[in-house]
Amino acid sequence: MLILTCPVCGVTSEETEFHAGGEAHLTRVGPAGDEEAFGDYLFTRENPRGVHFERWRHVYGCGKWFHAARCTTTLEVFGTYSAQTTEPPQAIRDRISQKRPGWIWRDFA
Amino acid sequence: MSEPVTALGGAVFETGIATVREEPVQGMITLRGDLEDSAVRAAAIGASGAEMPDRGTITTSEDASLAWMSPDELMLLCPHGEVPERLARLQEGLGDAHALAVNVSDARALLSVVGPKARDVLAKLCPVDLSPGAFTPGMFRRTRMAQVGAAFWMPTEETFRVVCFRSQTQYVFDVLTVAAQKGSDVGIWPDPTGGG
Structure with a gap:
């Protein structure tokens, strides 16, 4: 079972108190982008075995969105952090590097 | 002037390991x-x-x-x-x-769960650490209760007050009643009264 801590209200609970919101740190492609980039933005997602970054919402609690870094194979959560950021904070990346040396996720490592 | 009434007319369940009651408005x-x-x-x-x-x-x-x-x-x-x-x-x-x-x-309803085993009843329904050291009087928690949202706090060590949406009061009362069935105490935490 996935156990998450909401960084907004500090509550730790299992996944049924939250709602998954899909992949994190997507960059929107607007009218200026070409078809392929727009198609990628809409449909192409990571499907990693290992380190993954996701958006979650504390739906039964404070109602706020946040980000979570976790492992898809062990359900280990490396950390949760604010939704108001476009990339994982360095502290979270360092923690992942300690536990999963050499990890790569999209452009982050 | 109309009198405000509660959703369940003050329903009470007293024959289980804890008393479940719909509180007045x-x-x-x-x-x-x-x-x-x-x-x-x-x-x-x-x-x-x-x-x-x-x-x-x-x-x-x-x-x-x-x-x-x-x-x-x-x-x-x-x-x-x-x-x-x-x-x-x-x-x-x-x-x-x-x-x-x-x-x-x-838009809301208030229920209470009272008794030395009240923690057991809530712990069966909510993904919350309700051990006596982790959840104490004075804390307030919004969470999921079975299939609906709810919030609760403890006015005293053996009392929970549960807030839910009024339209879901019957459901919440029913799941609390089932979780409080006679003989269904879990016994994971020591009885605060010292009994068995």
Whole structure:
């Protein structure tokens, strides 16, 4: 079972108190982008075995969105952090590097 | 003038490991705004008479309570008849602050679970660490109860008060009743009364 801590209200609970919101740190492609980039933005997602970054919402609690870094194979959560950021904070990346040396996720490592 | 009535007419379940009861009508005012804003804080304190609650807690004055719902939401609990007066006081205190205060008394219901095994009953339904050391009187928690949202706090060591949506009161009462069935105590925590 996935156990998450909401960084907004500090509550730790299992996944049924939250709602998954899909992949994190997507960059929107607007009218200026070409078809392929727009198609990628809409449909192409990571499907990693290992380190993954996701958006979650504390739906039964404070109602706020946040980000979570976790492992898809062990359900280990490396950390949760604010939704108001476009990339994982360095502290979270360092923690992942300690536990999963050499990890790569999209452009982050 | 119509009399306010509760959803279940004060239903009671007393034959299990804890008593489940629908409480009489309860005044509830929701206040949304920046809780760091001094005007919002002062208005909430002024209308309730209670202290400003910290994250995840509830504070109580003589006849009202203030519960922390989220970083931008408080709930003021007071006697049902006092809601219009307190709401007016709240609005006045808020002044021009960017905030919203609404009477939600009739949109919600209040139930209680009472008894030395009350923790067992709640722990079966909510993904919350309810061990005596982890959840204590004074804390306030919004969570999932079986399939619906709910919030609860402990006025005393053996009492839970549960707030849910009024339209879901029957469901919440029913799941609490099932979780409180006779002989269904889990026995994971020591009996606070010292019995077996």
